[in-house]
Amino acid sequence: MELHEYAALDAVGLRALIRAGEVTAGEVEQVARTALAIAGPELNALTLGPFGTALDHDPDGPLGGVPFVVKDSGPFARRVPFTLGSRAIRGAVALVDHDLMTRFRSAGLVTLGQSTAPELGLSFATEPVATGPTRNPWDPEHGAGGSSGGAAALVAAGAVPLAHANDGAGSIRVPASCCGLVGLKPSRGRTPCGPYAGEVGFGLVVEFALTRTVRDAAALLDAVCAPPVGDKFALPAPTRPYAEELCTDPGRLQVALTTTAWSGVPVDAEVAAVTTTVGQTLEWLGHTVSEATPGLDPDAIVEGAVLAAVATGAALLLAPVRPDRSRLAAVSRQVLAETESFTVLDVQRAADAQHRVTRPVGLFLNRYDLLVTPTLGRLPARHGTLDYDNPHHTVRSWLRRLFEYGPFTAPFNISGHPAISLPLGQSRTGLPIGVQLVAGRGREDLLLRVAAQLEQAVPWAGRRPAVVVDGG
Known part of the structure; x- marks a missing residue:
């Protein structure tokens, strides 16, 4: 298999070739190693890897032989070190697999590396002091988004067809928008968060992945979405495979559309125009589209999101080895300080805000x-736009800063609804623009049906970033 052939295929396509005997899993892995060795340094998107030996996996799984990377947001994969993007965390190694990692292994994914993330995962920009900025394959002067920025950069450049990601306020959807990818945040309780936690970030954080195609998102969700055992939140299993939803007519839907941020922050004109065009496309597909928006209190969104930050701080404060605060960025230090002063009354106040x-x-x-809605309110930011090491921020002022840039994603982490970002437009300068679709709790089936319609009506497979691992 040639590098350009590998980079052009999604996970479902690669698996089909392996099943047909047209290429072996070993050959695919070797090409993937070459791709990661090129893209990792060029985009500054890997913290570890390519690994000398792929992590254990079931070669006969539904995605057996498909290359994959996990995110440095550990502990995630047994015996794999993690730093949470921080210089202050040293010697941390996952003792057991995250429950989702167990499912990734059973699916047959060939894990070959670990992708970059911002410190503590608390930014929409992947540019920690520990590793420096991860570069966007569409324009290396711009960021890849966050917190799953390394994963997004590698998938967009063709180094891997899909990659682990997680989302506590937009960390799957924001990098998907920045890098021209499909970013599905499943419903709360659709994917597991154990074994050590029944919920993460007071239920705001959801684990899944970034992909280039809708069918890969459906195939991976089929492989990992069995109801979590013992988790605080668990949805019943879907009635049929998500892959079958891609060919299912969603019927005539009532669709609400807004390009206005609940906080009133300005939305880039090009971003708004793409979202409006998507609404027109949905009307052409037979749906009824109206301008409407839920009445959301922007202060409640910030207060509700504070719990996710405090949960991160609490995890560090309760860790066997606490981080060296002198080596933390300013916002991380502030998160720890405010976590230590947080009271039961503060938790209740934030829970009321979530309601x-x-x-x-x-x-x-x-x-x-x-x-x-738009996924982001603006085009992908240049490096340094979001300054995580600014000592003047409180936790709340930092969240407000994030939500000026990405005002549309966090409410659905708080509410637990599924949402997907689709790469449905580009700016005049060629930067990707994502559009977010949100559905009712547990309705990933509906999201995937409509996403498949839009992928066919507004195809994005032919777009190529400036940095792509194809041997050209």
């Missing part, structure tokens, strides 16, 4: 089948 977000979202999605 003020969850209830209007739930009521709104009882009236409409889908909500369509």
Whole structure:
């Protein structure tokens, strides 16, 4: 297999070639190693790897032989070190597999490396002091988004067809938008968060992946979405495979569309225009589209998101070996300081704020089948736009800064609804623009049906970033 052939295929395509005997899994792995060795340094997207030996996996799994990387947001894969993107965390190694990692292994994914992430995963820009900025394959002067920025850069450049990612306020969807990818954040309880936690970030954090195609998102979700055992939140299994939803007519849907941020921050005109065009495309596909938006309190969104930051701080404070605070970035130090002063009353106040977000979202999605918004409010930011080492930030002011850049994603972490970012447009300068679709709790099936419609109506497979690992 040639490098350009490998880089052009998604996971489902690669697996089909392996099953047909047209290429061996070993040959695919060797090409993937070459691709990672090129893209990792060029994009500054790997913290570890390519590994000398791939992590154990089932070669006969539904995605057996498909190359993969995990994110440095550990502990995730047994015996693999992690740093959470920080110079202050040394010697940390996962003792057991995350439950989702167990499912990735059973699916047959060939894990070959670990992707970069911002410190503590608390930024929409992947540019920690520990590793420096991860570069966007579409324009290396711009960021890849965060917190799953390394994963997004590697998938967009063709180094791997899909990669592990997680999302506590937009960390799958934001890098998907920045790098021209499909970023599905499943419903709360659709994928596991054990074995050591029944929920992560007070339920805001969801684990899954970044892909280039809708069918890869469906195939991977089929492989890993069995109801979590013992987790605090667990949805029942889907009634049929998600892969079958891609060919299922969603019917005539009631779709709400907004390009106005709940906080009132300005939205880039090109981003708004792409979102409006997507609404027109949905009308052409037979859906009824109306301008409407849930009435959300922007202060409640910030207060609700504070719990995810505090949960991260608590995990560090309770760790067997605490981080060296002198080597943490300024916002991380502030997170620890505010976590130490957080009280039960503060937790209750934040939980009440979450209810003020969850209830209007739930009521709104009882009236409409889908909500369509921009994913980001702006084009992918240049490096340094989000300054995580700014000592003047409190946790709340930092969250407000993030939500100026990405105002549309966090409410659905708080509410637990599934959301997907699709690469449905480009700026005049060629930067990707993502559009977010949100559905009712547990309705990944509906999201995938409509995403498949849009992928066919507004195909993105032919777009190529400036940096692509194809041997050209």
